[in-house]
Amino acid sequence: xxEKYFKLKELGTDVKTEVLAGISTFLTMAYIIAVNPAxxxxxxxxxxxxxxxxxxxxxxGTAIMGLYANYPVALAPGMGLNAFFTFGVVFGMGYSxxxxxxxxxxxxxxxxxxxxxxxxxxxxxxxxxSLKTGIAVGIGLFLALIGLQNSGVVVAYPAxxxxxGDVTSIPVIFTFIGFVLITALHYRGVTGSVIIxxxxxxxxxxxxxxxxxxxxxxxxxxxGETFLKLDILxxxxxxxxxxxxxxxxxxxxxxxxxxxxxxxxxxxxxKDGKLPRLGKALxxxxxxxxxxxxxxxSTTTSYIESGAGIAAGGRSxxxxxxxxxxxxxxxxxxxxxxxxxxxATSAALIFVAVLMISSIASIDWKDLTEAAPVVVTAxxxxxxxxxxxxxxxGFITYAAVKVLAGKGREVNISVYIISAFALVKFIWV
Numbered sequence: 001x002x003e004k005y006f007k008l009k010e011l012g013t014d015v016k017t018e019v020l021a022g023i024s025t026f027l028t029m030a031y032i033i034a035v036n037p038a039x040x041x042x043x044x045x046x047x048x049x050x051x052x053x054x055x056x057x058x059x060x061g062t063a064i065m066g067l068y069a070n071y072p073v074a075l076a077p078g079m080g081l082n083a084f085f086t087f088g089v090v091f092g093m094g095y096s097x098x099x100x101x102x103x104x105x106x107x108x109x110x111x112x113x114x115x116x117x118x119x120x121x122x123x124x125x126x127x128x129x130s131l132k133t134g135i136a137v138g139i140g141l142f143l144a145l146i147g148l149q150n151s152g153v154v155v156a157y158p159a160x161x162x163x164x165g166d167v168t169s170i171p172v173i174f175t176f177i178g179f180v181l182i183t184a185l186h187y188r189g190v191t192g193s194v195i196i197x198x199x200x201x202x203x204x205x206x207x208x209x210x211x212x213x214x215x216x217x218x219x220x221x222x223x224g225e226t227f228l229k230l231d232i233l234x235x236x237x238x239x240x241x242x243x244x245x246x247x248x249x250x251x252x253x254x255x256x257x258x259x260x261x262x263x264x265x266x267x268x269x270x271k272d273g274k275l276p277r278l279g280k281a282l283x284x285x286x287x288x289x290x291x292x293x294x295x296x297x298s299t300t301t302s303y304i305e306s307g308a309g310i311a312a313g314g315r316s317x318x319x320x321x322x323x324x325x326x327x328x329x330x331x332x333x334x335x336x337x338x339x340x341x342x343x344a345t346s347a348a349l350i351f352v353a354v355l356m357i358s359s360i361a362s363i364d365w366k367d368l369t370e371a372a373p374v375v376v377t378a379x380x381x382x383x384x385x386x387x388x389x390x391x392x393x394g395f396i397t398y399a400a401v402k403v404l405a406g407k408g409r410e411v412n413i414s415v416y417i418i419s420a421f422a423l424v425k426f427i428w429v
Contacts (some may be wrong), residue, residue, distance in 0.1 A: 002318060006070060007152050011315040017070075020192040021314025022322025025074050027198050028345050028352075031307035032058070033075045033330055039082045040298060043090040043097040048222035052331060053295040055220070059327035061288025061300045066320030069280035072309050073262055074323040075288050078301040081250060085298040087245055095234075100243075101226075101293050102235025107247035108289035108299070114252075115282040126414035127260065130370040131236025131394055133359050134377035136261040138390045139304050140238035140356030142210055145382040150342045151175035171343040174201055186311065186351070194312045194348050201344035215335035226296025242428070249425055253388035255285050258302040265356055266310040304387070307352040369405045373398035392422035 002008065002015055037050040054077055061075035089100040127135070148154045149162075152171050157163035165172060182197035188401070190196065205211040235244070259282075262268075263275045270276055285302055292300035308318045365371050377394025380389055399419040402411045 006316040006318045006384075008316055008318070013313060013315040015318065017192075017313040018316055019322050020195055021072060021309035021312040021319040023307050023314040023326065024192070024194040024198070024348070025072070025303075025309030025314065025319065026326040027195060027340055028308040028324045028348050029074060029076060029303050030330070030340060031342070031345065032079070033327075035079070036077045036382050038353055039086050040097070042086050043100070043183055045097050045296065046222050046225045048220075049225040049227075049296055052220045052223040053226055053292070055298040055327050055331045056223070057288065057292035057297050057300045059324045060291050061284065062320045062327065063324035064287055065281065065302070066317030066324060068317075069277050069284050070317035071259075071263075071268070071277070071281050072266065072316060072319035073259065073281065073306045073316035074309070074320055075285060075300050076327075077292060077297045078251065078254060078299050078303075080313035081247065081254075081301065082298040084246065084250070088246075093239070093243070095240070096231065098181065098229055098231040099234040099237075099240070100298075101230035101296065102232045103240050103243045104247060104299050105230055105232055105290060105293035107244045107251065108286060108293055110244070110248050111251065111286035112283070115279065115286045116348060117291045118279055121190055122414065126418070127256070128370075128412075128415065130363060130374050131377060131391075131398060132260050132264065133259045133362055134394055135375035135387075135391060136264050136356050137360045138378035138381035138394075139257055139261045139307075139387060140353040141378055142381040142385075142387060142390075143304060143307070143349045143356070144353035145385075146347035147175070147353065149347035150349075152343075152345075168250050171207075171341070172209060174205060174210070174341075175343040175346045175350070177201070177204070178344060179350050182347060182351045183354070192312055194308050194351065197351075198340065198344045198348055202340055205344070211339055213238055214339055214392055215336040217332055218335055220331040223296070228294060229296060230293055245425075247299055250386075250388040251285075251289065251299050255282070255302045257387045257391055258304045258306070261304065261356060262302075262306050262310055264359060265307055266315055268315070286333070305349070305352075305381065307356060308348050309353050311355055334369050369401050372401055377420045380401055392425060395419045396422050 007013055033054060036054045037047045040050045041047040058076035065071055065073050065075055085100050089095050090097055152165040152169055153175060154162045155165040178197050178201040182193050185193035185196060202211060255397050259275060288300040363371055363374055373394050376397040377390050380393045381390030396419045399416055
């Protein structure tokens with residue numbers, strides 16, 4: 001049944017590989033289970049309620065992606081979007097968390113409309129091949145920075161923004177060991193190399209007293225405190241239109257970048273460089289955002305950590321379904337899931353970054369009108385700490401360079417439209 005539904009042989013995979021890939025993806029993104037409630041609870045939202053909402057929203061969105069679109073892509077409340085929700089909308093603009101959830105709801109409704117009329121699909125397919133590569137490379141660099149930062153390899157420093165951390169600390173040493181182990185296993189063709197590395201580092205951390213036992217089972221409670229508590233009408237305030245647009249814009253580009261990068265790494269693009277069943281993938285993402293707002297969490301979006309599952313061999317929706325099941329299990333085993341140390345997942349993120357950055361070899365460096373926008377896209381993602389900002393700046397650069405170089409007629413009209421919206425976003429939002 002699984003073979004027939006998910007077309008495993010056609011995609012060159014099997015049940016064991018897909019399950020291992022799903023576990024790998026889950027372990028690299030499991031941090032959201034603890035981080036998202038911590039950020040949103042700053043607004044006054046109950047921590048336990050947000051914890052449950054996070055797990056259910058992630059499980060629901062990922063299941064839809066796997067069963068409906070048959071892609072190995074996992075979804076969960078987005079990092080960055082949750083910070084904007086808390087510090088931008090609630091603290092910065094003074095709105096209640098109920099109204100902020102209403103804004104997330106309306107942005108999700110707009111997502112669904114754009115997906116139904118294939119506007120989002122049109123946007124993604126309109127991305128030039130070079131920019132698709134730039135997006136993949138940029139996300140790779142972004143993942144590397146996150147991994148290096150979470151493990152303490154690089155730390156904040158006023159004079160130079162970042163600097164080298166304490167390389168003699170156990171987290172840094174274990175991150176290095178984990179990265180080397182995963183890389184070597186992957187080179188040798190060992191199936192599940194990523195998850196093996198993560199689990200090995202967790203066991204090693206426990207042996208050296210770096211992993212603190214936090215229990216095994218905990219019953220989920222408190223969802224009623226946020227479920228259907230959103231203020232839908234209150235979010236229709238004119239002043240919140242810019243907020244709804246911001247949620248829409250960031251999620252649009254984050255999702256677009258993630259789908260393109262993951263599909264490119266997993267060789268899921270067709271002969272024309274387009275993503276089959278893209279409309280279904282986008283509808284799954286859109287529906288998850290609406291469901292998340294109803295449950296009581298910020299915008300749910302596709303996760304670039306899905307690249308860990310791709311690296312482990314995941315190619316079908318069975319990988320996503322596996323992740324979905326694990327998020328449901330996390331409702332009851334949250335203490336156990338949270339025992340995975342940051343340095344274990346950081347090693348996996350840095351390894352995935354290597355795979356994604358390698359695609360830069362396909363760029364035609366002799367044509368600077370193609371190469372320059374790629375570099376801008378790639379380096380601005382980690383430097384602005386935002387996939388959306390990197391993509392937006394890449395589009396603007398691509399359009400501007402082509403016009404001034406006398407190649408304006410080679411550019412699809414959609415690129416100019418997206419660039420114009422990006423400019424409006426920078427100026428007005």
